[in-house]
Amino acid sequence: MTAVQTKTVFITGASSGIGYATARLFQDKGWNVVATLRKPEQAEALAALPRVLCLPLDVNDRASIQAAVEKAIAHFGAIDVLVNVASMVGRVPLPLYSVYNASKWAVEGFTEGLVYELCPLGIGVKIIEPGAVNTAFFGRSADRDNRTGVSSYDQYAKAQFGVMDKTGPGGSSPEDAAKVIYKAANDSSNRLRYSVGADARMLLLARRLLPETLFRAMIRMSLSEKAFNSVGKLLYKS
Numbered sequence: 001m002t003a004v005q006t007k008t009v010f011i012t013g014a015s016s017g018i019g020y021a022t023a024r025l026f027q028d029k030g031w032n033v034v035a036t037l038r039k040p041e042q043a044e045a046l047a048a049l050p051r052v053l054c055l056p057l058d059v060n061d062r063a064s065i066q067a068a069v070e071k072a073i074a075h076f077g078a079i080d081v082l083v084n085v086a087s088m089v090g091r092v093p094l095p096l097y098s099v100y101n102a103s104k105w106a107v108e109g110f111t112e113g114l115v116y117e118l119c120p121l122g123i124g125v126k127i128i129e130p131g132a133v134n135t136a137f138f139g140r141s142a143d144r145d146n147r148t149g150v151s152s153y154d155q156y157a158k159a160q161f162g163v164m165d166k167t168g169p170g171g172s173s174p175e176d177a178a179k180v181i182y183k184a185a186n187d188s189s190n191r192l193r194y195s196v197g198a199d200a201r202m203l204l205l206a207r208r209l210l211p212e213t214l215f216r217a218m219i220r221m222s223l224s225e226k227a228f229n230s231v232g233k234l235l236y237k238s
Contacts, residue, residue: 001109003193006030006031006032006051007029007031007032007080007081008031008032008033008034008072008076008077008078008079008080008081009022009023009026009032009033009034009079009080009081009082009083009185010034010036010069010072010081010082010083011023011026011034011035011036011083012036012038012057012059012083012084013037013038013085014035014036014037014043014046014054015038015042015043016135016136017133017135017136017137017174018085018130018133018135018174018177018178018181019035019037019083019085020035020046020084020174020232021173021174021175021177021178021179022174022177022178022182023035023046023052024046024049024178025175025178025179025181025182026180026182026185027046027049027050027051027052029182030051031051032051032052032053032074032076033049033051033052033053034045034053034055034068034075034076034079035052035053035054035055035078036054036055036056036057036068037054037057038055038056038057038058040049040054040055040056043074046235050157053071053072053075053076055067055068055071055072056068072087081185083181083185084107085102085128085130085177085181086108086127086128087104087107087129087130088127088129088130088131088195088197088200088203088204089101089104090104090105090107090108090127091105091108091129091204091207092200092203092204092207093105093218094164094219094223095156095160095219095223096153096156096157096160096161096164097110107127108116108127108182111125111127112125112127112139112192115192124188125192126185126187126191126192126193126194127186127192127193127194128177128180128181128184128194128196128206129193129194129195129196129200130172130177130180130195130197130200131167131171131195131196131197131198131199131201131203131235132167132168132170132171132172132197132199132236133171133172133174133176133177133196133197134168134169134170134171134173134174135168135173135174137168144157144161147149153193159225160223163223163224163225164223166228166236167199167236168230169237170232170235170236170237171197171236171237172196172197172198176196176197177196180194180195180196188214197235198234198235198236199235199236202235203219206218
């Protein structure tokens with residue numbers, strides 16, 4: 001009887017949030033897990049689990065990326081799945097997050113381009129598009145200090161952030177996102193995109209169906225305090 005080889009998943013940003021939840025889920029499902037993060041010494045809980053290899057990796061440091069990949073292959077023999085999550089804002093940009101929006105649009109374009117490049121090699125590609133997720137993104141990870149000396153945005157930013165800050169705590173959990181990632185990793189179909197959360201599903205559907213002018217008007221309206229307190233109750237936990 002031929003033994004079934006355990007698959008290996010390589011996860012970036014595994015110190016907390018979606019990355020951490022994904023590492024825990026794949027490990028619980030019997031996978032080998034390569035959990036990469038900038039400070040592996042902070043990953044004691046993950047490192048203590050069987051079949052988990054914690055490695056240092058900084059996405060801005062090419063040498064650390066190469067070293068992590070080589071160590072992962074040397075340890076487990078191969079990498080079957082790479083997890084690098086995009087975001088709903090890769091297709092539904094939000095105000096005051098222009099640079100963040102741009103980075104996620106880049107991930108979307110890069111990943112969709114890989115579909116054509118990797119298909120002949122028998123490698124599948126998936127894009128995960130979470131909406132608001134209750135992680136540190138809405139806390140310590142957010143950098144909103146205005147160091148430009150320009151005050152023109154202050155009033156607008158205060159109002160918009162007041163609404164958007166309510167979405168995170170009421171959004172999906174990291175575990176919800178991890179389940180979608182696990183589903184995508186085990187889906188051999190040609191499906192490319194997988195959304196996470198009611199807000200992502202609704203906004204991505206609206207993006208496909210509505211004319212540009214109506215879609216932008218809907219985004220502006222949805223970010224008002226009045227609209228959020230009514231419609232938002234359908235999309236976010238209280």
